[in-house]
Amino acid sequence: MPASPLASTATATLGRLDFPPRFLWGAATAAYQIEGAVAEGGRTPSIWDTFSHTPGKVAGGDTGDIACDHYHRYRTDVTLMSHLGIQAYRFSLSWSRVQPGGRGPANPAGLDFYRRLTDELLDAGITPVATLYHWDLPQELEDTGGWSARETAERFGEYTALAAEALGDRVNVWTTLNEPWCSAFLGYGSGVHAPGKTDPALALRAAHHLNLAHGRATAVLRSALPDAQVAVSLNLHQVRPLTTSPADLDAARRIDAVGNRVFTGPMLSGAYPADLLADTAHIVDWDTLVHAGDEAAIAAPIDLLGINYYTPAVVSAPSPDAAAAGHAHGESDHSPWPGSEDVNFHLPPGETTEMGWAIDPTGLYDLLMDVTRAHPGLPLAITENGGAFPDALTPDGQVDDHDRIAYLHQHLAAVHQAVDDGADIRGYFLWSLLDNFEWAYGYAKRFGAIHVDYDTQLRTPKRSARWYARAIATNSVPAS
Numbered sequence: 162m163p164a165s166p167l168a169s170t171a172t173a174t175l176g177r178l179d180f181p182p183r184f185l186w187g188a189a190t191a192a193y194q195i196e197g198a199v200a201e202g203g204r205t206p207s208i209w210d211t212f213s214h215t216p217g218k219v220a221g222g223d224t225g226d227i228a229c230d231h232y233h234r235y236r237t238d239v240t241l242m243s244h245l246g247i248q249a250y251r252f253s254l255s256w257s258r259v260q261p262g263g264r265g266p267a268n269p270a271g272l273d274f275y276r277r278l279t280d281e282l283l284d285a286g287i288t289p290v291a292t293l294y295h296w297d298l299p300q301e302l303e304d305t306g307g308w309s310a311r312e313t314a315e316r317f318g319e320y321t322a323l324a325a326e327a328l329g330d331r332v333n334v335w336t337t338l339n340e341p342w343c344s345a346f347l348g349y350g351s352g353v354h355a356p357g358k359t360d361p362a363l364a365l366r367a368a369h370h371l372n373l374a375h376g377r378a379t380a381v382l383r384s385a386l387p388d389a390q391v392a393v394s395l396n397l398h399q400v401r402p403l404t405t406s407p408a409d410l411d412a413a414r415r416i417d418a419v420g421n422r423v424f425t426g427p428m429l430s431g432a433y434p435a436d437l438l439a440d441t442a443h444i445v446d447w448d449t450l451v452h453a454g455d456e457a458a459i460a461a462p463i464d465l466l467g468i469n470y471y472t473p474a475v476v477s478a479p480s481p482d483a484a485a486a487g488h489a490h491g492e493s494d495h496s497p498w499p500g501s502e503d504v505n506f507h508l509p510p511g512e513t514t515e516m517g518w519a520i521d522p523t524g525l526y527d528l529l530m531d532v533t534r535a536h537p538g539l540p541l542a543i544t545e546n547g548g549a550f551p552d553a554l555t556p557d558g559q560v561d562d563h564d565r566i567a568y569l570h571q572h573l574a575a576v577h578q579a580v581d582d583g584a585d586i587r588g589y590f591l592w593s594l595l596d597n598f599e600w601a602y603g604y605a606k607r608f609g610a611i612h613v614d615y616d617t618q619l620r621t622p623k624r625s626a627r628w629y630a631r632a633i634a635t636n637s638v639p640a641s
């Protein structure tokens with residue numbers, strides 16, 4: 162295992178780790194996690210509305226019906242960002258708000274909401290970074306096969322054109338998909354995410370159609386908005402073999418294939434990796450699934466790769482006695498790893514967040530350096546990083562989240578080290594601006610820099626928000 166990056170000496174000025182001059186400091190959210198107003202302004206249900214209203218799918222029976230009521234409170238939220246000095250805001254568009262049902266014309270009321278939001282951001286000097294898809298597929302498209310159907314990629318291209326036409330005058334940075342691994346493998350494999358299917362063949366089909374959707378959207382954005390910056394956000398897994406035995410190394414190779422290279426292969430190198438095709442040949446017929454020209458379409462060049470990082474994955478070869486750790490984002494009897502179902506996952510030693518995810522900033526450093534080595538010259542941004550912690554309001558209404566500050570500090574130091582070591586990292590987006598609807602965990606897990614009281618919708622910046630504001634103001638974090 163590589164040595165800790167934090168053990169080596171980073172460039173420090175007056176006890177600070179300084180970031181490059183134009184480093185962008187941001188915060189991120191997603192539509193279904195914060196907007197609420199699910200039946201307002203012409204929005205129709207998405208797969209997450211259906212899933213969250215299905216008993217037993219989300220902890221506590223929570224839904225995104227109201228969430229942070231951001232649809233009505235976006236002005237307050239932009240003001241809060243402005244007070245913290247946030248320079249860029251990564252949010253997602255709700256497809257079924259922009260194009261109800263996922264087909265046909267755009268919905269003026271839906272577009273107006275995003276116009277008002279982006280105007281507010283621009284007035285506050287905050288760069289809008291729009292994600293086209295953060296998991297909330299219009300339910301009507303799921304009813305005709307969802308991501309397992311090739312047609313959904315074509316619909317995504319059309320939706321992208323509507324969004325680009327309406328918002329391209331004010332949004333210059335676009336992300337096509339957020340974490341397609343989760344959409345495909347948690348949505349159609351383990352079933353812990355919407356639409357809750359548990360079929361490895363559907364999961365692989367979904368992965369290909371998400372790749373194709375990314376390619377279609379990139380082409381549409383290029384032709385509609387020639388000056389726009391186009392990115393995709395991947396939750397690349399920092400895969401570590403438990404030992405250096407050939408069997409454990411092969412387990413790591415397999416998880417890297419179906420966890421990472423299933424996307425980076427076609428997106429960045431123009432082809433699916435041969436070992437992935439071999440590992441999964443008994444599940445899907447790739448020759449029928451992938452049409453001539455698909456890989457070239459998926460490989461449309463991007464300007465920036467977004468990396469979402471929370472924790473590394475430690476894996477070992479299948480063995481009857483090893484205890485498998487839970488899969489990220491929920492528990493299921495079904496595997497999200499088609500073809501590699503028997504690989505064992507191990508919780509690394511040390512502290513964990515409230516999600517049970519190991520806190521390990523060396524994973525972020527190693528990931529950034531691995532991607533830099535594999536794709537030299539590719540600009541990167543950390544489009545999500547953060548932690549859920551057991552936040553509590555003190556009697557005087559404060560949240561003293563020292564554990565989150567430590568998490569952010571360590572991970573930003575790892576980013577700084579990667580910059581020092583040659584990675585081209587353009588920015589960092591804290592997950593998340595606000596406490597919000599954490600998918601299958603509902604409101605039980607709090608990731609925000611700003612605390613949300615879901616009864617009153619009162620927002621309270623946590624101590625970590627003030628810490629982050631200072632990092633932004635000084636373009637640095639303390640050296641220790």
Ligand code: FCB
Nearest residue numbers: 191339340396592599600
């Ligand atoms: C990521 C998701 C984001 C949030 C964080 C904790 O996988 O993109 O919406 O759930 O995890």
